[in-house]
Amino acid sequence: MTTEEQNKKTESKLLIDSSVLGCEGIRGSGKTLFATYLTLHAQEVLGAKVFHNGALSFGEYIPVEDLISLGDRLRNAIIFLDEIQTLQDSYRASSTMSYLFTQMLMQLRKRKIVIIWTSQNVRQLNSRLLWQTDFLCKTKFDKKNNILFWEMTSQGTVAPYGMKKIGRVWRANRFFKYYDTEQLIDPTKAITLTSEGIRENKEQELKNKFYAVMQEIKKAGYDELYFQDIQTVMKNNQVEITDKKLGTWLRDTFGAPRRTNSGRIYSIESLETE
Numbered sequence: 001m002t003t004e005e006q007n008k009k010t011e012s013k014l015l016i017d018s019s020v021l022g023c024e025g026i027r028g029s030g031k032t033l034f035a036t037y038l039t040l041h042a043q044e045v046l047g048a049k050v051f052h053n054g055a056l057s058f059g060e061y062i063p064v065e066d067l068i069s070l071g072d073r074l075r076n077a078i079i080f081l082d083e084i085q086t087l088q089d090s091y092r093a094s095s096t097m098s099y100l101f102t103q104m105l106m107q108l109r110k111r112k113i114v115i116i117w118t119s120q121n122v123r124q125l126n127s128r129l130l131w132q133t134d135f136l137c138k139t140k141f142d143k144k145n146n147i148l149f150w151e152m153t154s155q156g157t158v159a160p161y162g163m164k165k166i167g168r169v170w171r172a173n174r175f176f177k178y179y180d181t182e183q184l185i186d187p188t189k190a191i192t193l194t195s196e197g198i199r200e201n202k203e204q205e206l207k208n209k210f211y212a213v214m215q216e217i218k219k220a221g222y223d224e225l226y227f228q229d230i231q232t233v234m235k236n237n238q239v240e241i242t243d244k245k246l247g248t249w250l251r252d253t254f255g256a257p258r259r260t261n262s263g264r265i266y267s268i269e270s271l272e273t274e
Helices: 004-015 031-046 063-068 085-092 095-109 127-131 173-176 195-219 227-235 244-255
Strands: 020-024 049-052 077-081 114-119 134-142 147-154 164-170 224-226 259-262 263-267
Touching: 031 049, 031 077, 031 114, 031 134, 031 147, 031 173, 049 063, 085 114, 085 164, 095 263, 134 164, 195 227, 195 244, 224 227, 227 244, 227 263
Parallel strands: 020 114, 020 134, 049 077, 077 114
Antiparallel strands: 134 147, 147 164, 224 263, 259 263
């Protein structure tokens, strides 16, 4: 196996589905360079969609409110958030915003998305964000020899705590053209969530819980259930949903029910489980 093939194999293992990877370092340490390197690899080799908050020259720029709304087009993608503390600082102005930002990270996990963020100092970051981070990376850029050294440490969520991976990127300056080191991330540019936007996010969170419970029902071996049984299971799992909304979501997801003298029966045979 060639060195290039070994590097690609290592890179693929670093990008675990539904994980959050943080790159910490002072200006010039190579943190954004390494994050860009991984993101570009995900697009070109793994075929992932790339979304970013303004620092990259490839992929698609996406405003923060679109991330929070969790559109379906964000499935199976890499999200690159440069200087994440600038976004977080905006949310600190409101407890609701801080909550929604954390919820965004939690919900993105369910969509098989890898989030890669950078920050000059993790001490500036909210503890909620760090709890959601699976791997922390430190980098050192050797300008003289044009080598980027990196060390990745597991935070104990998807791999044993403290487990480390180390590596290097040769001819690192070839990746400079893929990001703008002078790009200023304006945290207030697109963060204007209205009360309607907040309601939409709570609605999406509830819908995700509903779908997760239905998946567990399917895993338990059920192919069809009465409406009243689904109501009971939802209640037992703290999914607070009205009968009308539950009926609408069931019909939208599984089609019209079969009506019997004992009640409505929904077939969930087509539901895919992870």
